[in-house]
Amino acid sequence: MDNNIKLEADDLRVRFATRDGMIDAVRGVSFKVGREKLAIVGESGSGKSTVGRALLKLHPASARIEARTLRFGDVDLLRADERQMRALRGRRMSMIMQDPKYSLNPVMRVGDQIAEAVLVHQKVPKAQVREQVIAMLEKVRIREPQRVYDLYPHEISGGMGQRIMIAMMLIPNPELVIADEPTSALDVSVRSQVLSVLDELVEERGLGLIFISHDLNLVRSFCDRVLVMYAGRVVETIAAADLDRAQHPYTRGLLAALPSIDVKRPVLPVLRRDPSWLTA
Amino acid sequence: MLNTAMSQPPAAPASPSASATSAAVAESAASALRDSVRRALHHLLRNPMTLAGLVVVVLLVTVALCAPWVATHDPLRQDLYATLQAPGAAHWFGTDEYGRDTFSRLVYGARTTLYIVALVTVVVGPIGLAVGAASGYFGGWIDTLFMRITDIFISFPSLVLALAFVAALGPGLEHAVIAIALTAWPPIARLARAETRSLRKADFIAAVQLQGASPLRILVRHIAPLCLSSVLVRLTMNMASIILTAAGLGFLGLGSQPPSPEWGAMISAGRRYMMECWWLVAMPGAAIMLVSLAFNLLGDGLRDIFDPRS
Amino acid sequence: MITVDRLALSFGDHQVLHDVSFEVKEGEVFGLVGESGSGKSTVLRCLAGLHTHWQGAMRIDGQALGHRIDRERCRLMQMVFQDPYGSLHPRHTIDTALSEPLKIHGIGDIDDRVCDILLRVGLNPSFRYRYPHQLSGGQRQRVAIARALILAPRILLLDEPTSALDVSVQAEILNLLEELRLREGLTYLLVTHDLGVVVHMCQRLAVMQQGRIVDTLDSQLLRSGAASHPYTRSLLAASRSYQREAA
Numbered sequence: 001m002d003n004n005i006k007l008e009a010d011d012l013r014v015r016f017a018t019r020d021g022m023i024d025a026v027r028g029v030s031f032k033v034g035r036e037k038l039a040i041v042g043e044s045g046s047g048k049s050t051v052g053r054a055l056l057k058l059h060p061a062s063a064r065i066e067a068r069t070l071r072f073g074d075v076d077l078l079r080a081d082e083r084q085m086r087a088l089r090g091r092r093m094s095m096i097m098q099d100p101k102y103s104l105n106p107v108m109r110v111g112d113q114i115a116e117a118v119l120v121h122q123k124v125p126k127a128q129v130r131e132q133v134i135a136m137l138e139k140v141r142i143r144e145p146q147r148v149y150d151l152y153p154h155e156i157s158g159g160m161g162q163r164i165m166i167a168m169m170l171i172p173n174p175e176l177v178i179a180d181e182p183t184s185a186l187d188v189s190v191r192s193q194v195l196s197v198l199d200e201l202v203e204e205r206g207l208g209l210i211f212i213s214h215d216l217n218l219v220r221s222f223c224d225r226v227l228v229m230y231a232g233r234v235v236e237t238i239a240a241a242d243l244d245r246a247q248h249p250y251t252r253g254l255l256a257a258l259p260s261i262d263v264k265r266p267v268l269p270v271l272r273r274d275p276s277w278l279t280a
Numbered sequence: 281m282l283n284t285a286m287s288q289p290p291a292a293p294a295s296p297s298a299s300a301t302s303a304a305v306a307e308s309a310a311s312a313l314r315d316s317v318r319r320a321l322h323h324l325l326r327n328p329m330t331l332a333g334l335v336v337v338v339l340l341v342t343v344a345l346c347a348p349w350v351a352t353h354d355p356l357r358q359d360l361y362a363t364l365q366a367p368g369a370a371h372w373f374g375t376d377e378y379g380r381d382t383f384s385r386l387v388y389g390a391r392t393t394l395y396i397v398a399l400v401t402v403v404v405g406p407i408g409l410a411v412g413a414a415s416g417y418f419g420g421w422i423d424t425l426f427m428r429i430t431d432i433f434i435s436f437p438s439l440v441l442a443l444a445f446v447a448a449l450g451p452g453l454e455h456a457v458i459a460i461a462l463t464a465w466p467p468i469a470r471l472a473r474a475e476t477r478s479l480r481k482a483d484f485i486a487a488v489q490l491q492g493a494s495p496l497r498i499l500v501r502h503i504a505p506l507c508l509s510s511v512l513v514r515l516t517m518n519m520a521s522i523i524l525t526a527a528g529l530g531f532l533g534l535g536s537q538p539p540s541p542e543w544g545a546m547i548s549a550g551r552r553y554m555m556e557c558w559w560l561v562a563m564p565g566a567a568i569m570l571v572s573l574a575f576n577l578l579g580d581g582l583r584d585i586f587d588p589r590s
Numbered sequence: 591m592i593t594v595d596r597l598a599l600s601f602g603d604h605q606v607l608h609d610v611s612f613e614v615k616e617g618e619v620f621g622l623v624g625e626s627g628s629g630k631s632t633v634l635r636c637l638a639g640l641h642t643h644w645q646g647a648m649r650i651d652g653q654a655l656g657h658r659i660d661r662e663r664c665r666l667m668q669m670v671f672q673d674p675y676g677s678l679h680p681r682h683t684i685d686t687a688l689s690e691p692l693k694i695h696g697i698g699d700i701d702d703r704v705c706d707i708l709l710r711v712g713l714n715p716s717f718r719y720r721y722p723h724q725l726s727g728g729q730r731q732r733v734a735i736a737r738a739l740i741l742a743p744r745i746l747l748l749d750e751p752t753s754a755l756d757v758s759v760q761a762e763i764l765n766l767l768e769e770l771r772l773r774e775g776l777t778y779l780l781v782t783h784d785l786g787v788v789v790h791m792c793q794r795l796a797v798m799q800q801g802r803i804v805d806t807l808d809s810q811l812l813r814s815g816a817a818s819h820p821y822t823r824s825l826l827a828a829s830r831s832y833q834r835e836a837a
Binding site for chain 3: 043044158187188189191192214216253254257258259260261262264265266267268269270271
């Protein structure tokens with residue numbers, strides 16, 4: 001197996017049991033992630049977040065995850081049991097979620113939450129952990145890390161909270177990071193800062209990054225490759241730089257439907273959904 | 281554009297709430313209502329615990345309504361040759377110290393129980409909802425006034441206040457009902473107020489304010505229906521404690537007066553013979569327990585129906 | 591048509607709006623742009639009458655606006671809210687939601703008007719008896735627009751109407767809004783944080799930061815990159831794309 005490939009998914013399928021029967025959320029998604037920033041882009045209901053959570057097996061037991069291959073390094077994710085997954089999560093593969101308002105524990109100091117990410121996987125003396133956390137806070141460009149360590153989540157801004165989330169998820173030095181809409185809840189001006197922090201860390205440590213988003217414009221400039229999802233399937237895999245030359249009508253439709261700052265069009269082209277996309 | 285607008289969202293599994301495909305399209309307002317009621321009943325009947333609770337409650341109501349036909353004897357008729365008989369063929373649940381049939385007294389006691397529960401609920405529900413919703417919606421001095429009043433009532437243990445009330449007015453069933461109602465309404469008001477306060481800031485309330493709706497209209501047509509589910513659940517679960525308080529009052533001789541049968545009073549009277557004649561205490565006690573449990577289970581089931589709305 | 595003059599508002603000690611002034615011409619789309627906490631939605635709510643303790647003056651066609659909502663104001667301007675999931679009453683059918691304003695104002699022909707407005711926003715009248723949870727986000731937003739238009743206002747206050755929608759649905763709603771504006775001769779005040787939407791929809795806009803208007807300009811200037819104010823320029827740069835060197 002190619003050493004550079006960190007994660008490989010072949011024909012991934014995720015189904016959920018609901019009151020109305022089985023629902024296919026993901027229907028045969030295949031991709032490989034190496035030392036790169038891979039974007040998974042789609043609208044609501046496309047299954048992009050489901051894919052991300054399936055990799056870390058964060059779905060309830062009633063969900064059915066099947067694939068021809070689902071491998072992370074030498075670990076077969078399909079057959080891994082809960083104990084193996086727990087050893088994996090945070091340590092080798094971690095996830096940054098959307099809104100720090102909801103993903104940070106409101107009654108714990110932020111510094112302690114980052115420290116917990118370390119302590120869960122290794123025994124390290126308290127003083128040493130604190131140092132590691134302060135160093136990590138500096139890495140994510142938080143000024144006055146000593147003071148911020150003792151703050152509670154409600155005392156910090158959204159952008160800072162997201163950088164704390166990044167610190168928490170990257171401090172154990174994982175190989176692969178999954179970011180699920182990490183900047184969607186942030187203001188535009190704060191976004192760049194958070195993204196550049198993420199960018200720097202990913203580059204420096206040679207991590208793989210799966211960036212899940214609905215924002216095509218964003219991933220265009222931030223990521224290396226883009227996977228476009230529609231109705232649980234990947235309709236297009238393309239290099240970010242080549243997005244203008246996208247082939248699939250859904251991708252082209254999405255790009256065209258974005259109101260652009262540069263080009264004035266009296267009427268925005270409306271995406272016409274072709275039922276053949278559901279089976280292609 | 282009409283075509284794209286009318287097309288269904290992609291068949292891809294969005295959250296169930298976004299899919300319009302699974303819901304049958306109602307043709308009129310009446311059928312829309314019928315659909316929701318039918319769906320609610322379906323959920324109600326699905327859960328075995330809730331079903332059990334519902335069955336017991338329905339049984340209680342039926343027995344109370346059909347008491348003359350269900351009871352085997354006249355509950356008030358004394359038979360001094362057949363006192364303190366153990367349960368047997370002639371008297372299914374035995375007899376008390378005056379030879380009155382326990383089973384029949386239990387059946388007629390169901391009427392008393394139902395009467396108390398229904399009356400208290402009917403009084404407490406609307407008053408609590410109105411006070412709480414008004415308090416939560418208007419805020420300011422109205423809120424302060426109402427909440428201090430509820431504070432006063434809440435700080436009394438229900439039985440003590442009921443005792444005081446009955447002591448002032450004299451014992452009797454109606455007075456017991458008023459006394460219980462006095463302490464049962466504040467928690468409902470508090471609940472309605474909490475719900476209203478969070479609803480008050482919702483966009484759909486702002487929207488209807490912008491349309492010129494009066495506060496009364498908003499409270500009655502927009503806020504009350506949304507508070508209704510948690511109030512109903514609370515009321516149903518309160519019924520259990522109403523029954524127990526009524527039984528407590530009856531036990532102390534302050535509720536329903538002899539010779540009319542009331543479960544709590546039956547326990548009180550049976551206390552004296554409890555050691556030898558277990559049925560005098562066990563039967564009414566079991567009835568109280570069963571009905572309280574049933575109401576609690578029903579309340580739980582209702583909460584499940586109302587909460588995760590499909 | 592709309593004149594806002596030195597509008598100020600405080601919540602307790604905290605002042606959220608400082609000296610906000612701008613004008614909107616009849617028939618135009620005016621944008622209010624800013625980040626979270628800039629006060630843009632608050633300005634809209636003051637205009638609508640949802641906040642009552644503001645200072646300053648607001649005039650529509652020269653007539654001063656009072657602090658409270660009255661009948662006339664309802665027929666003059668209406669609002670479309672951001673969250674399609676929160677702006678419709680969950681227990682009321684679409685029909686109830688749309689006929690309520692008519693009943694409040696004693697307007698007859700309810701049936702006809704409801705069907706008509708549904709068609710005008712691109713929905714099949716068979717949607718009347720559905721509940722909001724049976725509709726998609728885009729459909730709900732159409733219903734919200736229908737509800738805002740059923741009293742035939744002249745001004746629509748739009749509070750981030752497409753922020754919570756998918757890109758493809760956003761395009762439909764923006765097109766619908768534009769079509770309605772041209773056909774019915776409406777004036778829009780559009781609040782958004784998305785510069786792409788502003789440039790697409792608005793002729794002029796004001797940029798807000800921390801409760802103040804820092805820049806008022808034609809959207810043409812944004813498009814041509816000739817905006818002069820530093821904050822506007824930084825917003826523009828941030829909206830364009832992620833640039834590693836610039837961050």
